[in-house]
Amino acid sequence: MDLELRHKTVIVTGGSRGIGAGICAAFAQEGANVVLNYRSQEEQARAFAHSLEQRWGVTVLPVQADVTCPQEVERLFRQAQDAFGPPDVLVNNAVGGVTFKPFQELTYEEWKAAQAGIVDHVFFMSQHFLRECIQASKPGRIIHILSKSSFLSSSVDNLTYVANKGALAALTRGMAKEFIRHGVFVNGIIPGYVNTRAHQEDSPRTAQIRQMLPLGELAQPQEIGNVAVILASPLFRQMIGAIVDCTGGTML
Ligand SMILES: NC(=O)c1ccc[n+]([C@@H]2O[C@H](COP(=O)([O-])OP(=O)(O)OC[C@H]3O[C@@H](n4cnc5c(N)ncnc54)[C@H](OP(=O)(O)O)[C@@H]3O)[C@@H](O)[C@H]2O)c1
Secondary structure, rough: OOOOOOOEEEEEEOOOOHHHHHHHHHHHHHOOOOEEEEEHHHHHHHHHHHHHHHHHOOEEEEEOOOOOHHHHHHHHHHHHHHOOOOOOOOEEEOOOOOOOOOOHOOHHHHHHHHHHHHHHHHHHHHHHHHHHHHOOOOEEEEEEEHHHHHHOOOOOOHHHHHHHHHHHHHHHHHHHHHHHOOOOOEEEEEOOOOOOOOOOOOOOHHHHHHOOOOOOOEOHHHHHHHHHHHHHHHOOOOOOOEEEEEEOOOOO
């Protein structure tokens, strides 16, 4: 099936590694041009962008920006606009600022850092994106990368993550309802246990996790990307505020 993403432009935050990299790869495979946002690993981002260009014949623009900073978000959109014109798809994937601690020991700075690293950048990025769609009178797609923690208190000492991923789920539904009048579709994905820095294939903890996974294996990052391209496709207009369970059956 042609998902009609060829020559479209997608912006992916935190795109140089982990799930973000899998999302960039899936869009490049569909023929979309990619604005690959990264924060700190320039060499890795540039090498990855180059490898996608070589493999899929698309243009991949690595853009360094801390998306928790409004001025840097503005610059990111300017660079994207200069390279490709107004973008078609935004994937809010980046995550940062999380502190694992008992609730009573958290400082207010730690609490605010997680809000910045999980929710605030979604506000900055999505507001820019929506304004560009309205200004250019063109439709758009926004995809949020959520977590099981958006709906379940999946672990203890993890409330900075749980609270803000929960907020992101509420934001997904609320934005979907509000933005659709401008032709901007907002949906979300819940990854399960994905082969990333958090769950490395060969760690002892992963060996334990694998035993309780219905498929007996971690998801690969591009499996999440493969769902993202469906949510970005103009063929699927009935998905508005949908939150897709990609947890490999671990929320059943
Ligand atoms: N891994 C899983 O199994 C899993 C499960 C459920 C949900 N998720 C969700 O999936 C998404 C990706 O997770 P992941 O495990 O792939 O994450 P990751 O490996 O920790 O990568 C996060 C990426 O976000 C970037 N980033 C963080 N803060 C940023 C900022 N302020 N500005 C720009 N980039 C920033 C990081 O850049 P730096 O390298 O510079 O820090 C990194 O590239 C997250 O939203 C996460 O909550 C993951």
